[in-house]
Amino acid sequence: xxxxxxxxxxxxxxxxxxxxxxxxxxxxxxxxxxxxxxxxxxxxxxxxxxxxxxxxxxxxxxxxxxxxxxxxxxxxxxxxxxxxxxxxxxxxxxxxxxxxxxxxxxxxxxxxxxxxxxxxxxxxxxxxxxxxxxxxxxxxxxxxxxxxxxxxxxxxxxxxxxxxxxxxxxxxxxxxxxxxxxxxxxxxxxxxxxxxxxxxxxxxxxxxxxxxxxxxxxxxxxxxxxxxxxxxxxxxxxxxxxxxxxxxxxxxxxxxxxxxxxxxxxxxxxxxxxxx
Amino acid sequence: xxxxxxxxxxxxxxxxxxxxxxxxxxxxxxxxxxxxxxxxxxxxxxxxxxxxxxxxxxxxxxxxxxxxxxxxxxxxxxxxxxxxxxxxxxxxxxxxxxxxxxxxxxxxxxxxxxxxxxxxxxxxxxxxxxxxxxxxxxxxxxxxxxxxxxxxxxxxxxxxxxxxxxxxxxxxxxxxxxxxxxxxxxxxxxxxxxxxxxxxxxxxxxxxxxxxxxxxxxxxxxxxxxxxxxxxxxxxxxxxxxxxxxxxxxxxxxxxxxxxxxxxxxxxxxxxxxxxxxxxxxxxxx
Amino acid sequence: xxxxxxxxxxxxxxxxxxxxxxxxxxxxxxxxxxxxxxxxxxxxxxxxxxxxxxxxxxxxxxxxxxxxxxxxxxxxxxxxxxxxxxxxxxxxxxxxxxxxxxxxxxxxxxxxxxxxxxxxxxxxxxxxxxxxxxxxxxxxxxxxxxxxxxxxxxxxxxxxxxxxxxxxxxxxxxxxxxxxxxxxxxxxxxxxxxxxxxxxxxxxxxxxxxxxxxxxxxxxxxxxxxxxxxxxxxxxxxxxxxxxxxxxxxxxxxxxxxxxxxxxxxxxxxxxxxxxxxxxxxxxxxxxxxxxxxxxxxxxxxxxxxxxxxxxxxxxxxxxxxxxxxxxxxxxxxxxxxxxxxxxxxxxxxxxxxxxxxxxxxxxxxxxxxxxx
Numbered sequence: 001x002x003x004x005x006x007x008x009x010x011x012x013x014x015x016x017x018x019x020x021x022x023x024x025x026x027x028x029x030x031x032x033x034x035x036x037x038x039x040x041x042x043x044x045x046x047x048x049x050x051x052x053x054x055x056x057x058x059x060x061x062x063x064x065x066x067x068x069x070x071x072x073x074x075x076x077x078x079x080x081x082x083x084x085x086x087x088x089x090x091x092x093x094x095x096x097x098x099x100x101x102x103x104x105x106x107x108x109x110x111x112x113x114x115x116x117x118x119x120x121x122x123x124x125x126x127x128x129x130x131x132x133x134x135x136x137x138x139x140x141x142x143x144x145x146x147x148x149x150x151x152x153x154x155x156x157x158x159x160x161x162x163x164x165x166x167x168x169x170x171x172x173x174x175x176x177x178x179x180x181x182x183x184x185x186x187x188x189x190x191x192x193x194x195x196x197x198x199x200x201x202x203x204x205x206x207x208x209x210x211x212x213x214x215x216x217x218x219x220x221x222x223x224x225x226x227x228x229x230x231x232x233x234x235x236x237x238x239x240x241x242x243x244x245x246x247x248x249x250x251x252x253x254x255x256x257x258x259x260x261x262x263x264x265x266x267x268x269x270x271x272x273x274x275x276x
Numbered sequence: 277x278x279x280x281x282x283x284x285x286x287x288x289x290x291x292x293x294x295x296x297x298x299x300x301x302x303x304x305x306x307x308x309x310x311x312x313x314x315x316x317x318x319x320x321x322x323x324x325x326x327x328x329x330x331x332x333x334x335x336x337x338x339x340x341x342x343x344x345x346x347x348x349x350x351x352x353x354x355x356x357x358x359x360x361x362x363x364x365x366x367x368x369x370x371x372x373x374x375x376x377x378x379x380x381x382x383x384x385x386x387x388x389x390x391x392x393x394x395x396x397x398x399x400x401x402x403x404x405x406x407x408x409x410x411x412x413x414x415x416x417x418x419x420x421x422x423x424x425x426x427x428x429x430x431x432x433x434x435x436x437x438x439x440x441x442x443x444x445x446x447x448x449x450x451x452x453x454x455x456x457x458x459x460x461x462x463x464x465x466x467x468x469x470x471x472x473x474x475x476x477x478x479x480x481x482x483x484x485x486x487x488x489x490x491x492x493x494x495x496x497x498x499x500x501x502x503x504x505x506x507x508x509x510x511x512x513x514x515x516x517x518x519x520x521x522x523x524x525x526x527x528x529x530x531x532x533x534x535x536x537x538x539x540x541x542x543x544x545x546x547x548x549x550x551x552x553x554x555x556x557x558x559x560x561x562x
Numbered sequence: 563x564x565x566x567x568x569x570x571x572x573x574x575x576x577x578x579x580x581x582x583x584x585x586x587x588x589x590x591x592x593x594x595x596x597x598x599x600x601x602x603x604x605x606x607x608x609x610x611x612x613x614x615x616x617x618x619x620x621x622x623x624x625x626x627x628x629x630x631x632x633x634x635x636x637x638x639x640x641x642x643x644x645x646x647x648x649x650x651x652x653x654x655x656x657x658x659x660x661x662x663x664x665x666x667x668x669x670x671x672x673x674x675x676x677x678x679x680x681x682x683x684x685x686x687x688x689x690x691x692x693x694x695x696x697x698x699x700x701x702x703x704x705x706x707x708x709x710x711x712x713x714x715x716x717x718x719x720x721x722x723x724x725x726x727x728x729x730x731x732x733x734x735x736x737x738x739x740x741x742x743x744x745x746x747x748x749x750x751x752x753x754x755x756x757x758x759x760x761x762x763x764x765x766x767x768x769x770x771x772x773x774x775x776x777x778x779x780x781x782x783x784x785x786x787x788x789x790x791x792x793x794x795x796x797x798x799x800x801x802x803x804x805x806x807x808x809x810x811x812x813x814x815x816x817x818x819x820x821x822x823x824x825x826x827x828x829x830x831x832x833x834x835x836x837x838x839x840x841x842x843x844x845x846x847x848x849x850x851x852x853x854x855x856x857x858x859x860x861x862x863x864x865x866x867x868x869x870x871x872x873x874x875x876x877x878x879x880x881x882x883x884x885x886x887x888x889x890x891x892x893x894x895x896x897x898x899x900x901x902x903x904x905x906x907x908x909x910x911x912x913x914x915x916x917x918x919x920x921x922x923x924x925x926x927x928x929x930x931x932x933x934x935x
Binding site for chain 2 (some may be wrong): 007010011014018021022024025026028029032042043044046085086087089090091092093097099103105106107108109110111112113114115116117118119120122123124127147150151152154155156158159160162163190193194197200201204208225228229232238241242245248249252253256257260
């Protein structure tokens with residue numbers, strides 16, 4: 001009885017928090033996207049004085065938008081998959097093999113995260129130019145995004161690999177399962193949440209990354225962050241930025257739900273029964 | 277455990293760590309060289325010297341930026357993780373609506389940080405919705421200037437809003453791997469909820485906790501846009517200082533601040549990892 | 563250090579060296595070509611990429627005249643000021659880059675070594691009307707101004723009477739005391755706030771700002787200005803950027819704030835801020851500014867770039883910019899009757915302080931005023 005009451009209180013509290021957490025920011029973004037240029041929406045009004053879909057049609061007709069959407073939504077999933085692939089072997093080593101210097105390696109993996117912004121924007125891209133990768137702009141940006149997101153994918157997958165149960169692996173081997181079957185039965189259940197998290201995070205990192213995509217891609221390749229930063233920079237057109245963010249949110253939410261369904265980030269202990 | 281040939285571990289590390297060290301290592305080397313004058317993006321090199329380091333370390337603004345950035349980094353990391361833990365535990369066992377709640381909590385991941393900052397500033401604007409609400413229910417007599425508040429509350433709120441879902445994502449996986457038996461046994465032995473958390477949950481989820489806290493710490497340490505849009509105007513963050521030097525053409529000083537950022541990030545990450553490891557191993561006395 | 567380490571370091575240094583030296587060879591050299599030959603070459607090249615960070619949509623419309631006249635396509639990519647600059651630096655080591663014409667604030671040109679990044683514009687036909695030096699910053703052979711603007715104070719006519727606008731530092735202090743918290747300015751992310759506080763410092767110190775020496779006694783002379791700002795620190799607000807100033811006046815939080823005239827006009831036209839906001843230049847003076855264009859060393863289509871720069875800085879185009887954007891035209895023979903600010907107030911235009919004094923002054927201001935709040 002006590003538990004049910006507690007759950008209800010928590011649910012209520014969460015609903016209130018969610019309103020502040022989500023409804024307010026997203027609601028405001030929706031209202032911002034509907035502001036008509038004839039009259040600005042100053043902070044003291046609850047609703048925009050003049051509303052219309054002008055911003056939406058205007059942004060949609062902007063020739064760069066469709067290209068940016070296509071490019072970003074092609075780039076981000078590929079970067080996520082690439083990063084995942086590159087990270088798997090290293091995460092396996094860090095998660096399951098106790099070698100000398102492992103803690104140091106786990107720290108060294110974070111190097112891309114600690115590199116300051118302008119160093120990435122100027123020196124890393126200059127390195128990419130030096131390596132001649134800019135002849136294949138899309139591939140260069142893809143590669144750069146995958147490498148820069150490696151800290152996320154490696155660390156996330158490491159945590160997952162650490163949770164794989166040795167007795168499962170042993171049992172599978174003892175039962176004569178081949179390498180692939182062992183992987184599917186023993187590793188995959190524990191890895192699923194990690195794979196899901198890794199794909200999601202790298203996807204988001206890639207779709208938000210501005211500096212490299214701009215320096216290497218411009219003028220041929222336009223991504224969403226380029227348009228977003230343009231709108232929030234000097235020219236400061238908040239309604240346009242709101243439209244862009246909302247255009248981004250819907251596909252992102254759908255992708256996240258699909259991913260979650262596909263990987264069914266289920267409770268790994270469901271596969272393990274009740275034995276510790 | 278079967279013995280492995282010596283080359284297996286390096287081979288496994290090559291595509292991940294190897295690429296990182298090769299590419300990013302070169303870039304880091306260039307940045308360090310720039311800070312010592314051994315390299316200059318604008319062409320003219322004066323040769324290695326400690327002058328830029330000495331000069332920058334002499335500046336008051338540098339040390340204040342170091343302190344401020346460290347504070348923001350640590351508080352953001354601990355705050356995000358502290359908020360995420362209870363939620364991860366609550367969502368551990370599937371119940372109706374858990375997936376929906378999980379999705380709602382993860383939604384801020386999908387909103388670009390820059391956009392979030394501008395929305396926040398709009399909500400707390402002088403005549404904005406929050407001020408109007410507080411006046412309407414009678415708590416405040418007149419509007420209060422909340423933008424760029426000196427306590428950096430705005431930055432912490434934005435960091436927590438953006439990073440808590442990430443911590444939740446990592447901790448959910450960790451927490452779900454804890455078997456019910458262990459928690460049941462602990463409860464049967466008389467451990468209250470808090471003790472169950474400290475002695476059972478925390479030690480078993482240390483790895484996920486470390487990964488989340490460290491990554492959030494590094495990101496918050498190097499924060500630029502939240503600070504510039506919503507942060508206190510009487511403080512500069514390290515990234516802000518770095519961009520300040522760079523825009524003036526003081527590339528060497530900018531590199532010094534950049535290298536400092538890198539050192540602080542790695543050192544801070546190591547300290548945070550060790551601290552959380554200790555926390556996970558603490559023996560509860562009495 | 564053993565031999566292997568030595569070799570590795572040498573290899574790394576060589577690769578770094580190539581980044582510094584950049585490229586000595588141009589995509590195509592325009593040396594020795596007559597202007598007609600350059601124009602013909604430009605038409606063969608067929609397009610020119612112009613990196614500019616603001617009003618890209620409006621500028622795409624404005625360059626239509628160039629496209630019609632020469633048949634050369636003008637590509638204006640989306641971008642930001644910082645992003646464009648990062649691209650410029652990152653590309654410096656490439657033999658052939660992406661940028662044909664690069665637009666930048668004149669104060670930003672002053673912070674780099676122009677000869678390393680850009681080519682001299684000596685191939686352009688002689689035209690004395692062109693402007694390569696504005697408000698104390700000299701672009702030399704490399705940068706030409708195409709856009710002139712002026713900083714001043716934006717005000718809310720609903721709250722401030724046009725007859726009572728503060729004109730001198732003392733009058734600003736009176737305004738602050740009468741209306742605490744209604745004035746704000748930025749110290750970074752834009753030049754409008756710096757234009758304001760640097761002119762206040764100029765008046766209090768009595769120094770000659772065209773002298774670039776950053777000797778200790780000159781910085782010490784700024785003390786009286788710092789004291790002025792610190793005395794009234796609680797009565798004004800420090801904002802985040804150029805745009806923040808204007809937005810907060812439009813939102814009715816502030817009544818006065820520094821701003822750039824063209825930035826304000828642009829935001830009003832776009833419906834981002836209230837159209838009734840007004841602008842003036844105080845008698846104490848505020849700085850003029852301008853943006854210029856230059857051609858990177860590794861421009862892929864130098865002939866088209868040259869022809870475009872020639873068109874952009876011509877008297878006709880400058881008159882058109884004045885008419886369509888309200889800018890101060892950057893050609894001696896252009897017509898400026900559509901300027902947003904009346905000529906009478908333009909007399910209050912000041913030049914930016916010379917370097918390295920300006921840099922030292924900014925640092926001292928941050929140390930003594932901003933960080934002390």
